[in-house]
Amino acid sequence: MAIGQSKTLLLFGATGDLAKRMLLPSLYALHADQLIAPDLRIVGTARSHHDDAAFRAMAGEALAKFLPDGRKDDAAIAAFLQRLSYQPLDASQLDGFAALAEKLGDVSGGMSIFLSTAPTLFEQTIAGLQSAGLTGNSVRIGLEKPLGHDLASSCAINDAVARAFPEERTFRIDHYLGKETVQNLLALRFANMMFEPLWNAQGIDNIQITVSETVGLEGRHGFYDDTGALRDMLQNHMLQLLALTAMEPPAELDARSIRDEKLKVLRSLRPVAPNESVRGQYGPGAVGGVAVGSYADDLGKPSDTETYVAIKAHVDNWRWRGVPFYLRTGKRLAERRSEIVVQFKAVPHNIFAPRGGTLAANRLVIRLQPAEYVRLLVMAKEPGLDRGGMVLREVPLDLSLTDAFAKTQRRIAYERLLLDLVDGDPTLFVRRDEVEAQWRWVDAVRAGWADGKVAPRPYGSGSWGPNAAIALAERDGVSWHD
Ligand code: BG6
Numbered sequence: 001m002a003i004g005q006s007k008t009l010l011l012f013g014a015t016g017d018l019a020k021r022m023l024l025p026s027l028y029a030l031h032a033d034q035l036i037a038p039d040l041r042i043v044g045t046a047r048s049h050h051d052d053a054a055f056r057a058m059a060g061e062a063l064a065k066f067l068p069d070g071r072k073d074d075a076a077i078a079a080f081l082q083r084l085s086y087q088p089l090d091a092s093q094l095d096g097f098a099a100l101a102e103k104l105g106d107v108s109g110g111m112s113i114f115l116s117t118a119p120t121l122f123e124q125t126i127a128g129l130q131s132a133g134l135t136g137n138s139v140r141i142g143l144e145k146p147l148g149h150d151l152a153s154s155c156a157i158n159d160a161v162a163r164a165f166p167e168e169r170t171f172r173i174d175h176y177l178g179k180e181t182v183q184n185l186l187a188l189r190f191a192n193m194m195f196e197p198l199w200n201a202q203g204i205d206n207i208q209i210t211v212s213e214t215v216g217l218e219g220r221h222g223f224y225d226d227t228g229a230l231r232d233m234l235q236n237h238m239l240q241l242l243a244l245t246a247m248e249p250p251a252e253l254d255a256r257s258i259r260d261e262k263l264k265v266l267r268s269l270r271p272v273a274p275n276e277s278v279r280g281q282y283g284p285g286a287v288g289g290v291a292v293g294s295y296a297d298d299l300g301k302p303s304d305t306e307t308y309v310a311i312k313a314h315v316d317n318w319r320w321r322g323v324p325f326y327l328r329t330g331k332r333l334a335e336r337r338s339e340i341v342v343q344f345k346a347v348p349h350n351i352f353a354p355r356g357g358t359l360a361a362n363r364l365v366i367r368l369q370p371a372e373y374v375r376l377l378v379m380a381k382e383p384g385l386d387r388g389g390m391v392l393r394e395v396p397l398d399l400s401l402t403d404a405f406a407k408t409q410r411r412i413a414y415e416r417l418l419l420d421l422v423d424g425d426p427t428l429f430v431r432r433d434e435v436e437a438q439w440r441w442v443d444a445v446r447a448g449w450a451d452g453k454v455a456p457r458p459y460g461s462g463s464w465g466p467n468a469a470i471a472l473a474e475r476d477g478v479s480w481h482d
Pocket of ligand 1: 213
């Protein structure tokens with residue numbers, strides 16, 4: 001196992017969108033806050049022909065564009081750019097890897113690789129790294145999605161990686177795990193006494209997980225149209241959120257204990273019944289007051305790909321017997337929002353009813369973005385003399401993480417994950433057995449769609465999705481938390 005901090009970080013796809021928007025700004029932030037070692041070298045590689053100077057210039061432009069203004073410091077940026085160097089590589093050609101190895105020089109002090117590449121180049125890249133001696137004990141690899149498009153292709157990629165890197169040196173990225181509020185879910189559940197006794201079928205009626213986006217296709221034509229919402233968002237990010245919400249308390253806060261518990265949940269997911277999923281595809285409409293076209297307009301042709309999916313999931317174990325987990329995600333929806341809503345059961349007997357008091361059952365809202373907060377909705381009495389009966393109202397008990405920790409620097413997910421990769425902490429990375437359990441469940445959903453010839457239902461851009469998704473919850477007497 002590669003022990004300790006890496007001395008070199010090798011970034012594949014270093015001229016791509018992810019690198020410009022997320023990786024380089026995140027690495028800069030870690031550099032500026034002295035969280036990475038002064039001697040950590042960052043070597044970029046991609047197909048384009050750049051030398052070190054041109055790559056630094058490109059990185060400088062990316063930082064100018066994507067760093068928030070408050071984070072820009074000319075001297076720090078100049079020093080950061082000096083860490084960077086670049087080696088062009090056509091990963092489909094084995095012979096280019098020798099030059100990469102030469103550029104990297106001695107990596108016995110530890111190297112972390114960040115690999116985000118087209119799925120078709122995966123196996124060749126791993127073989128290239130191996131042929132050039134870049135997979136030794138001191139090297140670990142971080143893998144960015146998409147890691148396959150179904151269980152079989154995911155296994156093929158995992159097998160190819162495993163030929164060169166043992167599981168403990170393989171760090172599969174799900175950037176949702178790098179989000180602060182996602183980790184805060186562990187603190188909320190396991191650092192407080194008050195939730196856990198109720199966190200089960202006796203106390204909870206249902207759980208909703210929403211990841212809604214306002215953006216559309218965003219120019220990712222080929223990739224998105226081959227993928228769809230189920231595989232792009234639900235297979236990974238949303239199932240990880242579900243697993244963290246539903247898992248048993250791990251014995252320790254270490255990678256193995258947490259991942260073991262998540263895995264048990266993923267393996268307990270019941271196959272989805274035909275009437276428990278809804279596919280949708282956005283039509284024309286308006287988002288944030290701006291008129292937008294349909295998915296087919298954005299794509300330039302009609303398509304059968306879903307841009308929205310809602311699923312009623314069940315975790316078949318003692319704790320969650322009879323508690324549905326409603327999951328939904330989609331593009332071009334009314335609002336950008338990621339949240340987990342825990343709907344508690346109603347009190348067993350309403351003593352306020354004879355005097356007109358109606359009660360709403362408690363709800364816990366864990367908002368991941370855009371704002372970060374935890375809000376517990378509780379019933380309170382409206383002040384007054386109650387001549388006409390006691391008036392009760394739902395009021396929020398609010399914990400705004402943004403306010404409570406106003407002085408603490410907020411970190412984006414990739415800062416956390418890149419630092420953990422370089423430091424060698426696998427806790428927030430996804431283990432192979434988890435990914436495979438996720439695919440197994442999702443493949444069965446897709447097989448159901450194929451058997452039933454389930455076409456996506458249209459929904460207006462700017463809405464909350466197709467009517468059928470509203471019906472999916474409402475027929476159980478549940479409303480989505482919009
Ligand atoms: C990515 C998906 O994994 O997550 C994108 O491929 C999606 O389609 C993105 O837009 C959403 O991430 P976030 O962090 O903005 O919620």
